[in-house]
Amino acid sequence: MPELPEVEALTAFLRENAVGSVVTRVDLAAVQAIKTFDPPLSALGGLELTGVARHGKFLDLDVSGLHLVVHLARAGWLHWRTGLPTAPPKPGKGPLALRVHLEDGNGFDLTEQGTRKGLAVHVVRSPAEVPGVARLGPDALEVDRDAFVALMAGRSGQLKGALTDQTLIAGIGNAYSDEILHAARLSPFKMADKLTDEEALRLYDAVRATLTEALERQVGQKAATMKGEKRSGLQVHARTGLPCPVCGDTVREVSFADTSLQYCPTCQTGGKPLADRRMSKLLR
Numbered sequence: 001m002p003e004l005p006e007v008e009a010l011t012a013f014l015r016e017n018a019v020g021s022v023v024t025r026v027d028l029a030a031v032q033a034i035k036t037f038d039p040p041l042s043a044l045g046g047l048e049l050t051g052v053a054r055h056g057k058f059l060d061l062d063v064s065g066l067h068l069v070v071h072l073a074r075a076g077w078l079h080w081r082t083g084l085p086t087a088p089p090k091p092g093k094g095p096l097a098l099r100v101h102l103e104d105g106n107g108f109d110l111t112e113q114g115t116r117k118g119l120a121v122h123v124v125r126s127p128a129e130v131p132g133v134a135r136l137g138p139d140a141l142e143v144d145r146d147a148f149v150a151l152m153a154g155r156s157g158q159l160k161g162a163l164t165d166q167t168l169i170a171g172i173g174n175a176y177s178d179e180i181l182h183a184a185r186l187s188p189f190k191m192a193d194k195l196t197d198e199e200a201l202r203l204y205d206a207v208r209a210t211l212t213e214a215l216e217r218q219v220g221q222k223a224a225t226m227k228g229e230k231r232s233g234l235q236v237h238a239r240t241g242l243p244c245p246v247c248g249d250t251v252r253e254v255s256f257a258d259t260s261l262q263y264c265p266t267c268q269t270g271g272k273p274l275a276d277r278r279m280s281k282l283l284r
């Protein structure tokens with residue numbers, strides 16, 4: 001799932017390559033992706049793309065005052081294309097969800113792999129009209145130290161859930177929360193309001209360091225021209241069974257909400273594996 005670093009890299013790419021171009025046409029290939037009907041998608045045609053912004057994990061294209069707000073969900077991506085085909089795409093075929101044509105024959109595709117479709121596109125007059133944007137907490141790279149510590153102290157729940165709750169802090173998802181907790185040497189199941197001051201500051205520093213480093217890698221890779229979202233430099237996320245790069249212990253996995261998380265027992269949980277709650281519930 002694209003998170004803050006990936007979406008920020010796409011934002012930077014579009015600022016450099018697309019802002020200032022006129023949108024000539026927008027083709028909708030996956031009907032379920034569009035969540036609004038007024039203004040219509042066709043209203044964007046003929047207008048200049050004047051700016052690009054990121055709100056949490058949302059991408060916001062300002063098209064002369066109308067906003068095309070995109071949430072890439074789990075398996076969505078944006079592909080920059082030079083020389084787009086002019087014939088309209090066949091709806092419902094393949095991963096293509098939406099195609100934006102710019103002048104000069106360039107443009108980009110929004111695609112989504114897999115059968116669980118979650119990619120969402122909104123055309124609005126203000127990004128705050130998108131409920132997911134309106135609910136966002138402070139941005140993970142903008143929240144200051146005191147505000148972050150206060151947010152954690154006021155949250156009764158596990159750190160993994162707190163970090164990935166977009167209404168608490170915006171921009172962090174499943175992958176980077178695993179990386180942040182590993183960097184902070186904290187258990188994903190530790191309660192947010194039980195952090196010591198020292199732990200809360202360590203977590204804050206880990207948020208900034210992890211996201212900043214990931215962003216530098218993503219921007220360097222020219223995200224929008226990549227085949228798909230590819231992450232490098234991960235220490236624990238999606239590395240179940242592999243050695244922890246810090247201590248050499250085996251990275252483990254445990255289920256969390258509707259997904260799974262990865263962590264290093266030696267670095268994060270005092271060497272003890274976490275109990276899989278889903279499994280113990282089944283056995284009870």
Ligand SMILES: [Zn+2]
Nearest residue numbers: 244247264267
């Ligand atoms: Zn380790």
